Amino acid sequence: MVQLFNSRAAIEPLLAEVAARQRAVLEGGRYILGPEVEAFESEFAAYLGVAECVGVANGTDALTIALRALGIERGDEVVVPALTFYATAEAVVNAGANPVFCDVDPETLCMTADSASAAITERTAALLPVHLFGNPAPMGELTDLAGRHGLALLEDAAQAAGARLDGRMAGSLGDAATFSFFPSKNLGGFGDGGAVVTDDPELAAQARRLRFHGSEDKSIHTEVGYNSRLDELQAAGLRVLLPYLNDWTAARRQAAEAYGRLGLGEVVGLPRETPGAAHCYHLYAVSAPDRDSLRNALAEAGIGSRPYYTTPLHRQPALTAFAPASPLPAAEQAAEQNLALPMGPGLGEAEIATVVSAVGDALAR
Numbered sequence: 001m002v003q004l005f006n007s008r009a010a011i012e013p014l015l016a017e018v019a020a021r022q023r024a025v026l027e028g029g030r031y032i033l034g035p036e037v038e039a040f041e042s043e044f045a046a047y048l049g050v051a052e053c054v055g056v057a058n059g060t061d062a063l064t065i066a067l068r069a070l071g072i073e074r075g076d077e078v079v080v081p082a083l084t085f086y087a088t089a090e091a092v093v094n095a096g097a098n099p100v101f102c103d104v105d106p107e108t109l110c111m112t113a114d115s116a117s118a119a120i121t122e123r124t125a126a127l128l129p130v131h132l133f134g135n136p137a138p139m140g141e142l143t144d145l146a147g148r149h150g151l152a153l154l155e156d157a158a159q160a161a162g163a164r165l166d167g168r169m170a171g172s173l174g175d176a177a178t179f180s181f182f183p184s185k186n187l188g189g190f191g192d193g194g195a196v197v198t199d200d201p202e203l204a205a206q207a208r209r210l211r212f213h214g215s216e217d218k219s220i221h222t223e224v225g226y227n228s229r230l231d232e233l234q235a236a237g238l239r240v241l242l243p244y245l246n247d248w249t250a251a252r253r254q255a256a257e258a259y260g261r262l263g264l265g266e267v268v269g270l271p272r273e274t275p276g277a278a279h280c281y282h283l284y285a286v287s288a289p290d291r292d293s294l295r296n297a298l299a300e301a302g303i304g305s306r307p308y309y310t311t312p313l314h315r316q317p318a319l320t321a322f323a324p325a326s327p328l329p330a331a332e333q334a335a336e337q338n339l340a341l342p343m344g345p346g347l348g349e350a351e352i353a354t355v356v357s358a359v360g361d362a363l364a365r
């Protein structure tokens, strides 16, 4: 029996400290926008190497708020990869703009300069690459592309807390980036949470206003915003977890290395890192042409697995108005073939060996 995620294993030893810090918040009586959120914002900004962090209610709001803070307006187009969680495009629509779907690289599953170029028109205002499954998109070439066309560059780093590209943290590579602290994320809290991060103080100030009803002083409202704050209880919990994120990332990378070393690549396609990237393996997604029967066989062997984003965004019923004229073959193929296998900071080599041999047995049937 190997679970797809065993997210409690890593945080279990820390729960007493989380409870103590959250109890102090409860007793202090300050629950919204207090010292815990402020401290978490500066600690997370320092961790990423960025100037500003704005805590918001979840990763979806973080995207909507970041897009608006970047100046994205009604009628603007934002290039979004077709293979990602629905929220990436949902936020674009909620910000008033139109998502234009591009294909992904068949190996890394991320937006590239080539795939994004095909989606750029004179109405394009921003590129929104996603560091899918924790693998950083090629931000160098995307920065060049955005620069050539005068576009904003926003990273959806919801799945990439702890990942790096050329030594820099994912989330520090665009004009702004967004994170989710949903419990299953690599830095996952105890409820919903999210953040907008940036080096630009003006953009951060705008995100701060937008998270608080478009107001700086709770009295004058300069725009129509949102009620979207990270809360004190979440921030207190996240502050306990953040110092462990690098160790957890290293453990996930070690597990990925073990999958390869124990021969998984002989039977299925292994996840591929973007050149220069240190993937943080939020999900360890392999590719298998007969994915659904592999999944069934693994379930019979007591091994958790799950395909992600089996309906790419351009075929989602809510988004058909934004479907592109030309096909997006790599996104379609990945939607049909990806399968996430067990992954987490507490995954041991014996469990990995069990998974590898179960995958081999299933495909030899």
Ligand SMILES: Cc1ncc(COP(=O)(O)O)c(C=O)c1O
Residues within 6 Å of the ligand: 058, 059, 060, 061, 084, 085, 087, 088, 130, 156, 158, 159, 179, 180, 181, 182, 192, 193, 194
């Ligand atoms: C790529 C991506 N973007 C955005 C989100 C939205 O984050 P949240 O669930 O915190 O709203 C998620 C996670 O759920 C995600 O995986």
